[in-house]
Amino acid sequence: MTPIKKFTKKTDSVLNLEELGKDLRAGSRIALSKAITLIESQHPDHHRQAQQFLQELLPYSGNSIRIGITGVPGAGKSTFIEAFGQLLCAKGYRVAVLAIDPTSSRSGGSILGDKTRMEQLVKEPNAFVRPSPTSGTLGGVHKKSRETMLLCEAAGYDIVLVETVGVGQSETAVRGMTDFFLLLTLTGAGDELQGMKKGIMELADAIIVHKADGANEPMAKKTVREYQQILHFIQPATTGWTPTALPVSSYKNTGLQEVWSLIETFSGQTKESGVFTERRNQQQMEWFRSSVTDVLVRHFFADHEKKRLMKLLENQVAKSELTVDQALSKLFTSAKD
Template identity: 60%
Template structure:
């Protein structure tokens, strides 16, 4: 699904296609051209189009994505998670600035499924990463979920593809929420980085073993000043622990490194670790397998989302669900029985 060859030359031959909306019509060819040429403004417009919930915007966004697909797949996708207070944003900014200085183009996408509670998104990302936000070689975008974790799959993945088409070769996906977001981000990235704090023994008491087993690399953050000695001790503890856990990636042993964003130490070592991972995975063909697994996961996730949307789109279905919910609360039917009847009955019978 994701092409590995640039279609920049092909963009010149794209027919000019206009899609009417309530506002001014979008010149889809011009928008695609702007994205392929690296325009951050065009990229932002394209992402907004893909995130739109308006029915008339969906085919436009998908056409834009289809046109740019041949230019996608050329980045390394890095997931970043960590306990609250681990300093994910601080690390991402320092790490991103190091990469842009080295000639890379860096995109930062933030995922927050917990925002579905309020319907909002993490609009504070640019204020949390002010220096990186002003860097012409960086692009930061919050990723609202529209109320479901499935929204993470579709919107973040599609945003990722547009960023790749715009020439961003390093994409950092930050998990801001907690819980299932780690698994969702793990499924859409190549390398999964866990940020931890010093004192591994205490921290591991509250850390899910499952999250540990997702990590390809562990960063013991804030390894500076009086904290440095303890940070190095924590690194050794994580390295020992890694040998007792199921490897996150076959053929790769999870590594742990001390890092200080304040002192800018450990950043280069982190990047070297990620590049070594990529090289090793390419040699074993696992890199391609993981990319295919990402696409497969996205495909089935969207089938799931589409089935749910289609189910509730049927006239009378929401009322029917509400009626069965009341029967459940009143003890008139079992959950399995309610679901069976729900799918057997026409929704209009409950109107």
């Protein structure tokens, strides 16, 4: 494999991808971080090298359990992930956390708060926490998150936890790249349902009523019973699986083992029935189709003339000088010329 220049302004040193691949597969977190940075690079040369690098690692990927995690504001997603991740590490699993961070629409910078909030988990030798800026992509999910997940699997991580920003369509995007989807809520199912879209609940394989401790514990158990009743009337997200609700306290470390046992049962049942593999295959095809759309859009607007025409037509539509269909006709007639 041809070496490439490092993607940094401070050095002209060469990155040896063959050595990087060996180090990554040996479990080096430094090598994994470098590989992810390469994958996220926008430089055309880096992109080509990254895809070749990723292709060579594909045979070593796909062996983890991918768990998506979302939740209502204040539900304590990061607190849960840290406690859950520590439990899994204590069991001997290697755990990767991809925390999808919001990106500033002005600066393009990422808050990257999850790495500082998960102070204990990042100290675990069997854990890898990678904040990933959304870069303004649809639903807040970084377009490279799927490839990052494959790199983590090739590096030997058994469990990949993907945290969503919990807004917009990010839940649907993360559901489309994970095996098991967890929804974190708080006590008071009736109140929560007022602000929760039914569609989000339909994505969940399990619902966690979080912060089930202290004076809040009895109410949390009552909320779990309410959710259990509600789930009977919702179309399951996974064929052959009945979603359930569980009370969890990350503060007291209660309910975490029950969550993992549930995921183990889910994994066993869906692999035996073939649903697990079928979902993975479907996700790969959907990823390919959505990528085709992304490439077509990027190529279409790479032409400066098309960008200019687009602005002109937008103004004409805004002023009601053209209908939307008329503007589209002009835009795509121009594209054929």
